Amino acid sequence: MNSFNFLKTASLALALASAAQAKDIKLLNVSYDPTRELYQEVNAAFAKSWKAKTGDTVTIQQSHGGAGKQARAVIDGLQADVVTLALAYDIDAIAEKARLFPADWQKRLPHNSAPYTSTIIFLVRKGNPKGIKDWDDLVKPGVSVITPNPKTSGGARWNYLAAWGYVLEKTGNDEAKARDFIAKLFKNVPVLDSGARGATTTFVQRGIGDVFISWENEAFLAVKEFGADKVEIIVPSVSILAEPPVTVVDKFAKKHGTEAVAKAYLEFLYSDAGQDIVGKHFYRPRSEKAAAKYANVFTKLKLFTIDEVFGGWQKAQKAHFNDGGVFDQIYKPQ
Template identity: 70%
Template sequence: MKKSLLAIALLAAAFGAAAPLTASAKDISLLNVSYDPTRELYQDFNAAFSKFWLAKTGDKVTVKGSHGGSGKQARAIIDGLDADVATLALAYDVDQLQEKGKLIPKDWQTRLPHNSSPYTSTIVLLVRKGNPKNIKDWDDLVKPGVSVITPNPKTSGGARWNYLAAWAYAQKHDGNDEAKTKEFIGKLFKNVPVLDTGARGSTTTFVERGIGDVLLAWENEAFLAQKELGVGKFEIVVPSLSILAEPPVTVVDKFAKKHGTEVVAKAYLEYLYTEEGQEIAAKNYYRPTLASVAKKYESQFPKVNLVKIDNDFGGWQVAQKKHFADGGTFDQIYQK
């Protein structure tokens, strides 16, 4: 008996001795799994946060990024991609981390201000210089001969925002006649020659491959294309109606706990709400939520009449089920 106890003590001591090897690391690594067009934003933000954290704690943080279609990224995390934080395009994809992966708590959206969306954006139309097809609003996109570039709503969060913005416009103009709205969206997607899996892929299709007359884009992506990817080659058309896009962020609790990075992951997301974090977002053409920074960059962002997902579509759960689930309106109208 005594020897058995001794053996157990030895085993426990050995386990105990091994534990500090993981807990005492000063080089911390975080994985931020994000949606497609946030590459530039988080490249700047990660550098700023690493500097901030080093000064604050003396620990070196290296943040790695993974980018892709928001829905695809959510599935990857659920399938085991060890993300410490998820910064996705829409709340429904983050909800999936809770519902299907049990990786985060149910109240994840209340843990940070503004429903855990540190910045917002909207959907605009990017056309070629001189706007050769004279595109001014959504109804110009359904005209014959207009080639529209948008990613696949099944895999891309941005594409779902695009779809819902167009839907909201059509619904308003058709007096809430759903059959007509579906017909409008059907015509729009008939004009889509290529469906990329993510927003960045669509930008590549439109900007670099020279395909299409108009790109349905995140506002930040449109600015980026206009000012950095093809200076002087594109113009932004602000439609009469669009949608308020609120990309949310969350710590992926289960993986962060496993990695021992809960504290730094939380601090990383909280830093997005600071003045410096908001400045970086604004400089990357995301609309800041901090009033002081929003005011400073007010002139950068055009005023748009915006619908909200909660008010006009009953929230993401309802919108997802109706439009993007298997057999939903998108499946009904889109003929590949």
């Protein structure tokens, strides 16, 4: 073998060896507060599936907090490969302010990039000593309500809008009554946590409050973890359809060389396996198969969407939660 052929053969062997070498891949999923347990299981299942498919080992790191805070962290430079936040507005903010992915990111995955839905319900103490049945009971004098801060928590914004939408529904779109209702409701809130998980801690572990306005999944998790002898779920007559969305953070994923695996990770949420995990963790699956499997878990109630009542997140955010918005006008720290 002459030296040229030897070099050629050696280079080819080296290239093949490199290609065959399994990679260690790391992803960072920046998510909102109550999804810790969900993504722990999703991550393990996806890693197993990816390993079987490609031979690569993928490790997904999780970061959780109030959705608004998490979005701000990504805008400020936290190099997330994917974001899985509580509401589209916070992901829009990342697209708008940091330009890390296109503004039409919601079109990239089915169901406006929301692989599951949830809603807002109540958690009360065992026996429901204050007789909480619907939203009206939350503004009664002497009822202590736990909900996080809408300025920092996506879940809290859903809570707020669910209450507002209830009043509009009940009063035939009387905005003044809705405003008055929300003002009364927040007068009954003794502590504002920055995120939903902190609010759960306040209600369940610290024993504060009579009723906790909660993500549906978080309420189920609390009952599961702390026992039906301590807390119980109350489903109001009307609530909001929450659609927590997900997207790849293109710029950071490209920088990390993780675009393909990040995309596959989010697509996994829509798979049968992913949807089953979603249902198992008390989120409402999109797929009919998983929805049917978990149908008996979720109580049927009347749900309205943010688009129907508020004209979308941008409008809702601007009117209610931006600085100087309705929430700033009605909320007085106690």
